[in-house]
Amino acid sequence: MTRKIIRPKTNKKNLIIRRLSLYLRTLDHLKKKGVEVISSSHLEKIEGITQSLVRRDLAEFGTFGVRGVGYNVPLLREHISQILGFDQNxxxxxxxxxxxxxxxxxxxxxxxxxxxxxxxxxxxxxxxxxxxxxxxxxxxxxxxxxxxxxxxxxxxxxxxxxxxxxxxxxxxxxxxxxxxxxxxxxxxxxxxxxxxxxxxxxxxxxxxxxxx
Amino acid sequence: MTRKIIRPKTNKKNLIIRRLSLYLRTLDHLKKKGVEVISSSHLEKIEGITQSLVRRDLAEFGTFGVRGVGYNVPLLREHISQILGFDQNxxxxxxxxxxxxxxxxxxxxxxxxxxxxxxxxxxxxxxxxxxxxxxxxxxxxxxxxxxxxxxxxxxxxxxxxxxxxxxxxxxxxxxxxxxxxxxxxxxxxxxxxxxxxxxxxxxxxxxxxxxx
DNA sequence: TAGATTGTTAATCGATTAACAATC
DNA sequence: TAGATTGTTAATCGATTAACAATC
The missing domain is CATH 3.40.50.720 (NAD(P)-binding Rossmann-like Domain)
Known part of the structure; x- marks a missing residue:
């Protein structure tokens, strides 16, 4: 070890949080269009983020999808909104x-x-x-x-x-x-x-x- | 391989470019203050980016420092400015x-x-x-x-x-x-x-x- | 010369991707 | 049941850090 500088280590999850907020804005949009269900591979096309990563990001905070089906748009929107803290004023x-x-x-x-x-x-x-x-x-x-x-x-x-x-x-x-x-x-x-x-x-x- | 989606792979060097642009704004400031020379460890304190990474980022584009001394502020500023494309209108x-x-x-x-x-x-x-x-x-x-x-x-x-x-x-x-x-x-x-x-x-x- | 600091390589760490069993 | 898609683990990839010889 050469250095010993203490630094408030830049919050680990920031990258995930940023992506969640991209998902959220897309879910806003999909909900407005009346889309009910979305799969990670469809999100991949919209966001340019691999389906693997989409699933991994979400799994970090809970189990929001249904195997064989996908994610319920309004529900997932609520979940992400809450994770990010936008459920409160x-x-x-x-x-x-x-x-x-x-x-x-x-x-x-x-x-x-x-x-x-x-x-x-x-x-x-x-x-x-x-x-x-x-x-x-x-x-x-x-x-x-x-x-x-x-x-x-x-x-x-x-x-x-x-x-x-x-x-x-x-x-x-x-x-x-x-x-x-x-x-x-x-x-x-x-x-x-x-x-x-x-x-x-x-x-x-x-x-x-x-x-x- | 499960997928075969072709995606214009997000430019590899973006992270470095973002940091270079942080260095640049700090160099602007230092130059205005009349600082002549700066070391990577001093930049570390200002930017919150390790000295190692500062040196690595710069080394990616050339040899801008002097061993035992540091980096010349106005010169490094010019170099980074040019790398980022800000030397042209x-x-x-x-x-x-x-x-x-x-x-x-x-x-x-x-x-x-x-x-x-x-x-x-x-x-x-x-x-x-x-x-x-x-x-x-x-x-x-x-x-x-x-x-x-x-x-x-x-x-x-x-x-x-x-x-x-x-x-x-x-x-x-x-x-x-x-x-x-x-x-x-x-x-x-x-x-x-x-x-x-x-x-x-x-x-x-x-x-x-x-x-x- | 002694001290400082770079440029660069090797080691580590973390993030992304691939793959697949679970399950609708 | 067959097809689809998740949740999750293992494999890979890339980015950061540590370390040090080079050199001012």
């Missing part, structure tokens, strides 16, 4: 009231997954006092006074990149347990917080690399 | 002129990575004829007439979910080779096209799963 605080936030708040993904935006904060006087979809925009300076981690489960951070780290620190201090941010930079994650990042430059890199 | 068409697009167009990620938005299309008369940042919004109905794949390298698709598949089909037909979309649904990808997806519900699932 999630109260979300939006940090940053710019264009991105108003896109999010109108997105169907939020309702579909039981996420509800309960508070919005921004530091700009252009926004403070106004409201989006009936939710008043509060002053970022009052975050510690106005945000109570007992009433909010996670944060969506849509502030300019230089402010992300500080925002996360403040949220961590208040006791918010999870956050998602979009800036193209790494952050230090406070203890006891789960922080995820969606970085469009990463996807663009994959795209340009492949097209090069 | 990329002409981008935006499909959909809604809130999301105007966020993208103002984002620093685009300039930083040599991406330039050259055309914008939308189907709504609320947008057609207006312009964003000096780029006129054209009528989606005229896509085939007005969009020339010889002048555009890739597409960013920010249209409502039900329109994504049709949009991709049209772009493929016109000869656009790459696209990125944000809807939470799978699509069929035309031959000779690379299509990537950023789905916020996938990230939210990882988050809610871990917080559950």
């Amino acid at each position: 999630w109260r979300v605080v939006l940090i940053g009231a710019g264009g991105f936030s108003s896109v999010l708040i109108h997105s169907e993904s939020f309702q579909k997954r039981n996420l509800k935006i309960v508070q919005i904060f921004d530091k700009s006087s252009d926004y403070i006092g106004k409201s989006i979809e009936g939710i008043p925009i509060q002053d970022m300076a009052q975050l510690e006074q106005e945000l109570d981690s007992r009433h909010v489960d996670l944060a969506i951070i849509a502030v300019p990149p230089p402010e992300v780290q500080h925002t996360i620190n403040r949220l961590g201090h208040i006791g918010i347990r999870g956050a998602l941010y979009f800036a193209s930079r790494p952050v230090d994650v406070p203890e006891n917080m789960v922080v995820l990042n969606m970085d469009i430059t990463v996807e663009l890199a994959v795209l340009t690399y492949q097209l090069r | 990329w002409r981008v068409v935006l499909i959909g002129a809604g809130g999301f697009s105007s966020v993208l167009i103002h984002s620093e990620s685009f300039q930083k990575r040599n991406l330039k938005i050259v055309q914008i299309f939308d189907k709504s008369s609320d947008y057609i004829g207006k312009s964003i940042e000096g780029i006129p919004i054209q009528d989606m109905a005229q896509l085939e007439q007005e969009l020339d794949s010889r002048h555009v390298d890739l597409a960013i698709i920010a249209v409502p979910p039900p329109e994504v598949q049709h949009t991709i089909n049209r772009l493929g037909h016109i000869g656009i080779r790459g696209a990125l979309y944000f809807a939470s649904r799978p699509v069929d990808v035309p031959e000779n096209m690379v299509v990537l997806n950023m789905d916020i519900t996938v990230e939210l699932a990882v988050l809610t799963y871990q917080l559950r």
Whole structure:
């Protein structure tokens, strides 16, 4: 052994969880179309994930299918939804009231997954006092006074990149347990917080690399 | 062998490319701070990726470091930038002129990575004829007439979910080779096209799963 | 020279695929 | 019963880590 760095080992099941959430969105779609039963080999065609892996992913969490038949669409949908935690309501605080936030708040993904935006904060006087979809925009300076981690489960951070780290620190201090941010930079994650990042430059890199 | 499905095997190096793009954004930052040299063990602390893997990732594409010293920050930045294809200019068409697009167009990620938005299309008369940042919004109905794949390298698709598949089909037909979309649904990808997806519900699932 | 850090190979670990008995 | 498809185990494949000689 050369090193002894302790690292909060990146949650083992993440790959499975990501795939489950692909299955879930397809099941949403199939259910809407009225499809009753689906087999792993049919999912393979839709998702581009081998039938073996589909069955293995599901078997990780239980026995949801019927041999010789397949999986019941509405039932499997419920099961996966529950595994991912979407059976319960999630109260979300939006940090940053710019264009991105108003896109999010109108997105169907939020309702579909039981996420509800309960508070919005921004530091700009252009926004403070106004409201989006009936939710008043509060002053970022009052975050510690106005945000109570007992009433909010996670944060969506849509502030300019230089402010992300500080925002996360403040949220961590208040006791918010999870956050998602979009800036193209790494952050230090406070203890006891789960922080995820969606970085469009990463996807663009994959795209340009492949097209090069 | 049970199956014989032919699948365009998901590009082998994707994992490395994603990490390179994390290194790149950190190098951007370090360069701005004036840091001249960085070692793989320092990158390990910043990225949460083992020094071994950092060295291996880089070695995949060349010899960029100096033994006993480390990596020259501006030089390594140039190298990675080139590997990912960001040394050349990329002409981008935006499909959909809604809130999301105007966020993208103002984002620093685009300039930083040599991406330039050259055309914008939308189907709504609320947008057609207006312009964003000096780029006129054209009528989606005229896509085939007005969009020339010889002048555009890739597409960013920010249209409502039900329109994504049709949009991709049209772009493929016109000869656009790459696209990125944000809807939470799978699509069929035309031959000779690379299509990537950023789905916020996938990230939210990882988050809610871990917080559950 | 001594210390540091790379590039690279060998060892390990984990994830995916193939295969098949169980069972509808 | 014959055909289909699951759940699960064994085999394979690929990705990560450890280790170290090379070299600044």
